Amino acid sequence: MRAGALRGPRRWPYVAAGWSAAYGVAHVWWLMNPGSPSAPPEEPFSPGRWAAVTLALTAAAVCALIATGTAQHWAVPARWTLVALAWVAGAGLIVYSYMLPISLVTMLFGQIDHWGSLLTRAAGAAAGVLTLACAVAEQRRVRRACVHCGRVHGRSPERRTDPTPRWAYLAAYVALGGCTARVTALVLDSVTAHEPLPFMDGSPFAVFVILMILAGTLLPLALVHRFGRIWPRWVVPLAGRDVPRWLVLGPALFVGAGLAGYFGVAGMTAWILGKGNLAQAPVWKVSMEMFGYTLWGLGLLAAAMSYHGATRRPCPFPAGRHSGARLS
Template identity: 80%
Template sequence: MRGEGLGERRRWPCVAAVWSSLYGAAHVWWLADPGSPLAPPEEAFSPGRWVAVTLAFTATAVCSVIAAGIGHHWAAPVRWMLVALAWVIGAGLIVYSYMLAISLATMLFGQVDDWGSLLTRAAGATAGALTLACAVAEQRRVRRACSHCARVHGRSPERRTDPTPRWAYLAAYVAIAGCAARVIVLVVDSITTHKPLPFALGAPFGIFVALLILAGTLLPLALVHRFGRIWPRWVVPLAGRDVPRWLVLGPALFVGAGLAGYFGVAGMTAWLLGKGNLAQAPVWKVSMEMFGYTSWGLGLLAASMSYYGLTRPDCPSHGFAVPRALRTSS
């Protein structure tokens, strides 16, 4: 972290610990009083509230250890185990809140049926995101990353103009292939059932589908190609300037986590258990939808890791800023 002091180092882990403990306490309350009018319904295909309680209080313990700095005197392998645990627990909280992306999407159509569920899912995803932030911060300290830019100089990309690794390109094009598989199913289903294609921009669902297709084509390309990091020359007012990293990274993480959680976890579980309408649908259709959405989400998440590293701010201690003339040369 840039200029990270002791107070700043401990502040966010403390926030994460408190938030996670409150989230876990709410689920304990609902377990003790399941008939409470404030208790939101359990998620479909969820293993139960005890999972949320376990994840929440484990996150509280991990973030508390990071906030207190207890692990700074531990051996490196033990500290790496703490980092790995924080990653797993943070990701687990986000996966448990897999319905958040769908809830937010339905808000576009004014169809939110339970605000309690929406707020609970948002709280769980926030707890997961805060825990992952603690994992990243502790990982930087274990790796002895630069305090100004969080890079490990000599091993990390130093500039936005550095080449994207091949694995990130592979991930981005896997995401595009997953989107293509889903669109093919949509088109074939519309043709065979004589339904109109849902691409009319005048309809709210048509706008949603158009945005979804952009998230499966333009977004993964922006994660791995230069135009997603530096505005190209044809964007005259902004040519050569840095693209705000969260303009690309934020939607990529949100869509990637939403697709991977909802379809990769809940959808696959429902399919394997033969629940819902999936059991009656043709196997080719369900498989293309499930694997398409899942590979789309995982591809976005993997490509986001590369984008995150390439778009770190220039390090003031190493003077790696790139002249604007070189930025607009291609």
């Protein structure tokens, strides 16, 4: 293995450790000084700031261990435990920042509820993403993946034309079903109230609704079908070329995390506790909305995992010539 092979991936743990630690310390300061003018409001339906502190400091600790290479001397089960902790802490930080997508969307309509909350949510989500990047890098080392492409040759997809696994198809169509349930509830609600459908009135909100419907129909299909990886023939200028992976993967991760976090965590919690206006709404409507959004988000995230692996750059070393280029 080349000496510099791990140098790039190891930068992420140092950045993630410092960023997560700073994020956690900020929350500790706000806990100790609740009246501080810099303290943003606590997130609704969250366990509280101590959850952010615990997740952030856990992320900082595991990323520091990954950065220093200490874990490479551990037994394999211990290394997998470290990877699992990094995944939990990173995903937890993103879930704790579940209001970030809503804040970004409201910005499009010229509404900002609290700049401090927006920046804090962005910082928490960034800490989560950095921690997940560290988790992936360490996981590749534990799995002895190829240092050139990150694949475990013989078990990972080698090219974009490789078949999509069945579980990814299932996840994509679960997302499609969740979107269908939510749109059905929206249509029924509008028809019952004798109001025009919100995606047919020509308003900016109608454009947003149309984009969301595309994110629940075209996007999950693009994650698992060939047209999402290679431009089809009817796209004449680009036919046969690779689709930029982040053109599909970026929206899938953003929408999936936003829906799963906001509705799967906050929405479900509010529904169970009878908070907000959910207690007065019909059960059928709330069920279609909450479960529809949640399954939609989780399906996108699961299908995105398959798409991420299938759209990696081709390995520069053909199969059978990478045995000496493994991670230790």
